[in-house]
Amino acid sequence: MLRWFCGHIRRDRIRNEDIRDRIEVAPMEEKLVQHRLRWFGHVQRRSPEASRLLEKKVLFITGTDEHGEKIATSAEASGRNPKEHCDTVSTSYKMLWADLDIEYDKFIRTTDHKHEAVVNDFYSRVLDSGDIYRADYEGLYCVSCEEYKDEKELLENNCCPVHLKPCVPRKEDNYFFALSKYQHKLEELLTRNPDFVRPSHRLNEVQGWIKSGLRDFSISRASVEWGIPVPNDTKQTIYVWFDALLGYISALLDDGEKAGLQQAIDHGWPASLHLIGKDILRFHAVYWPAMLMSAGLSLPDSVFGHGFLTKVILLILKGNLLNRTLGLLKKNCNSTLAFDSIAAADAVSFRENVENLVDKAMQHYANLLLSSACETVLEIGNLGNLYIDEKAPWSCFKQGGDSAEKAAKDLVIILETMRIIAIALSPITPSLSLRIYTQLGFAEDQFKGLRWEDTKWGGLKAGQVMAEPKPVFARIENETVTGAEAEAGSKAAKGGKKRTRSKGLVEA
Ligand SMILES: [Zn+2]
Numbered sequence: 041m042l043r044w045f046c047g048h049i050r051r052d053r054i055r056n057e058d059i060r061d062r063i064e065v066a067p068m069e070e071k072l073v074q075h076r077l078r079w080f081g082h083v084q085r086r087s088p089e090a091s092r093l094l095e096k097k098v099l100f101i102t103g104t105d106e107h108g109e110k111i112a113t114s115a116e117a118s119g120r121n122p123k124e125h126c127d128t129v130s131t132s133y134k135m136l137w138a139d140l141d142i143e144y145d146k147f148i149r150t151t152d153h154k155h156e157a158v159v160n161d162f163y164s165r166v167l168d169s170g171d172i173y174r175a176d177y178e179g180l181y182c183v184s185c186e187e188y189k190d191e192k193e194l195l196e197n198n199c200c201p202v203h204l205k206p207c208v209p210r211k212e213d214n215y216f217f218a219l220s221k222y223q224h225k226l227e228e229l230l231t232r233n234p235d236f237v238r239p240s241h242r243l244n245e246v247q248g249w250i251k252s253g254l255r256d257f258s259i260s261r262a263s264v265e266w267g268i269p270v271p272n273d274t275k276q277t278i279y280v281w282f283d284a285l286l287g288y289i290s291a292l293l294d295d296g297e298k299a300g301l302q303q304a305i306d307h308g309w310p311a312s313l314h315l316i317g318k319d320i321l322r323f324h325a326v327y328w329p330a331m332l333m334s335a336g337l338s339l340p341d342s343v344f345g346h347g348f349l350t351k352v353i354l355l356i357l358k359g360n361l362l363n364r365t366l367g368l369l370k371k372n373c374n375s376t377l378a379f380d381s382i383a384a385a386d387a388v389s390f391r392e393n394v395e396n397l398v399d400k401a402m403q404h405y406a407n408l409l410l411s412s413a414c415e416t417v418l419e420i421g422n423l424g425n426l427y428i429d430e431k432a433p434w435s436c437f438k439q440g441g442d443s444a445e446k447a448a449k450d451l452v453i454i455l456e457t458m459r460i461i462a463i464a465l466s467p468i469t470p471s472l473s474l475r476i477y478t479q480l481g482f483a484e485d486q487f488k489g490l491r492w493e494d495t496k497w498g499g500l501k502a503g504q505v506m507a508e509p510k511p512v513f514a515r516i517e518n519e520t521v522t523g524a525e526a527e528a529g530s531k532a533a534k535g536g537k538k539r540t541r542s543k544g545l546v547e548a
Contacts, residue, residue, distance in 0.1 A: 093467065093492040097308070101291040102137065103148030104130040105284040107277070108186055112266035122266045126151060141471060146291040150283055154299035155290040156268050159278060161301030162286055163271055165335040171218040177258055180207035186280065188258070215260040215270060217282070222330035223254045229329065235342050237325050238408075242318065242345040246325045257281065257327065285328050288314070305337065314340040315408075321345040344408055359511040361424055362479060365454045366509035372437045373448055375508075381456035381500040384449035390427055391497050394420055394457055398495045401464050410468065417464045424457045455480060456500045462487075463495045475512040481505050 106126040115125035130149055137144065148155060166172055179188040182200035189200060189207050198207045230236055230247055237243040260276040261267065267277025292307035293299055310332075316324045325343045332339050369375055385391040397420045404413035428450065436447035459480050466473035466487075477487040481504050 093463075093490065095491060099146065099291065100144040101146045101148060101287070102133075102144045103146070103287055103291070104133060104150070105280070105287070106130070106149055106151045107264075107267040107283055108280065109261070109264045109266070110184060110186060112264070113183075115266075123151065148287040148291045150268075150287060152290070154293045154295075155287060157299035158290040158293070158301050158304055159268050159283055159286045160271050162289070162331075162335050163278065163282055165301070166217065166282075166331065167272070169334045169336070171221060171334045172215050172259070173218065174213060174215050176211065176213050177216075178211040179209075181210040182207045212262040214258040214262060214279075215273075215276065216256045217259045217327075217331065217334070219254045219256050219327065219330050222333060223250060225333060226250050226254070226326065226330060229339070236329075236339070237321075238342055238344045242321060242325075246321060249322060249326060254326065254330075281323060281327055281331070285323065285331065301335075310338040311340040312342070314343045316343060316345055318345040346408070361421065361428065361454065362458050362476060363509050363511055365428065365451055365458070366479065366506050368433055368437070368447075369451050369455070369506055370509060372444070373451065375506045377452050377455070377500055377502050377504045377506070378445075378448040379452050380498070380502045381452050381459075382498045383502075384452035385456070385497060388453065390423065390453060393423055394460060395497060397423070398460060398464055402492065405467065414465070414468055417461055420457060420461050420464070424454050424461075427457075428454055452500060455506070456497060459499050460495050460497070463490050463492070466490065472512060479507045479509070479512060481507055 112122050115122040118125060134147065180191060180198055181188050182203060184203040184205065185200055193201060194207060195201055199205060200207055227250055234243055237246045259279050259282045260270050261279050262276050264277050268283055270276040270278055289304045289309060292304040292309060297303060314324060329339050397416055401413045401416040404416055431450045433447035433450045436443040458476055462473040462476035474484065474487050478484065
């Protein structure tokens with residue numbers, strides 16, 4: 041089964057409640073990952089959404105990683121028990137996603153019963169494989185990172201490079217996962233299937249880590265009560281990797297069904313694509329595949345590490361190609377299409393150009409080059425602008441006769457183009473696309489039922505009545521681009537082509 045599967049759960053997101061503030065700082069990447077990712081002011085939907093348009097099975101998951109010492113500490117500081125604290129924070133997230141118009145299929149809380157059941161089953165499988173052992177661990181520990189640090193990565197006074205706070209010496213006995221046993225298997229995996237990690241420069245990064253030697257890692261904590269108890273030792277709780285990462289699997293379970301690893305797997309594991317932020321690549325491209333191998337589970341076909349939204353892309357969508365075309369149609373054709381779009385575009389090469397760009401956009405989506413996909417769709421808008429300026433239907437209508445008939449056809453051509461743009465951009469800008477679509481006289485339900493194949497020329501029929509023209513958007517700025525696209529950008533830069541990211545311009 042082909043399943044696009046994306047999402048990750050960031051434990052650092054649940055620490056505080058000032059999510060709305062922090063969302064400015066870290067977050068676009070977070071939003072990117074799990075949801076239908078959108079651009080233009082709010083959030084970006086990723087190409088899994090385009091995949092859904094292709095009628096492939098897609099599951100968008102998000103959630104909150106709710107266990108661990110620092111969460112217990114935050115709860116205490118706010119005078120609540122950890123469960124109450126997590127309830128509040130996870131509710132805030134749900135509200136935030138609703139505010140941002142981000143949709144998801146599953147919201148996983150790692151304190152959910154079904155998640156704990158999956159974690160238990162998974163742990164037991166790995167234990168049976170002989171890959172879990174107990175050992176003392178002593179080192180410098182960053183409470184905020186919740187991990188032991190190598191001394192060589194620390195700053196002056198043993199400060200954590202992330203939190204700039206001193207790490208504390210700590211010693212405890214923990215359970216360890218024998219990652220080192222999987223060194224060879226992981227090397228083999230990446231040699232056999234270099235697409236396992238994409239894009240390719242991230243593959244190099246991962247291969248570098250593996251080559252430098254894999255160390256077993258701790259998977260339990262003795263001093264942390266707020267967590268899932270280790271199945272064979274209730275004095276310890278399971279530490280993040282054997283907890284949060286399993287959210288990808290427990291998300292497959294439906295509410296109310298018997299919770300267990302096998303039941304979840306039966307829903308269609310593995311994912312064909314696992315989409316993650318680049319900062320968590322080590323855990324998803326090294327730890328996670330080794331853990332899956334140990335548990336006897338299949339690996340995703342590919343792990344795609346996207347970058348952060350550090351670049352600003354300014355896409356100015358000047359709201360008037362659609363608006364002025366509808367205005368002309370209202371004035372001259374009573375807001376009604378006089379021709380089918382197929383008849384209107386008969387022998388017009390414009391249609392072919394649009395179709396080629398739509399194909400190109402689809403290829404970019406398939407390759408997760410979302411910025412390129414978006415730019416390609418915007419090119420269609422530019423074509424539309426050029427076309428209407430060249431044909432000048434406003435003066436043709438004045439001439440009457442054949443000229444007026446030609447002008448009426450040209451309006452249909454532009455509106456059909458806008459219809460296609462609306463669909464092709466819908467993985468990125470669902471609300472905008474809906475507004476365009478309803479302006480074209482369609483109902484919301486028709487928009488929801490759209491598939492990628494509806495980008496084929498010919499959707500608008502004679503007799504269709506357009507809605508009252510009104511601007512569908514204002515100027516939108518501060519758009520963003522992911523690392524996946526940054527890669528495309530750097531390619532363009534190498535080719536000596538100045539990237540137009542600061543001026544993706546389309547009129548609608
Ligand atoms: Zn730290």
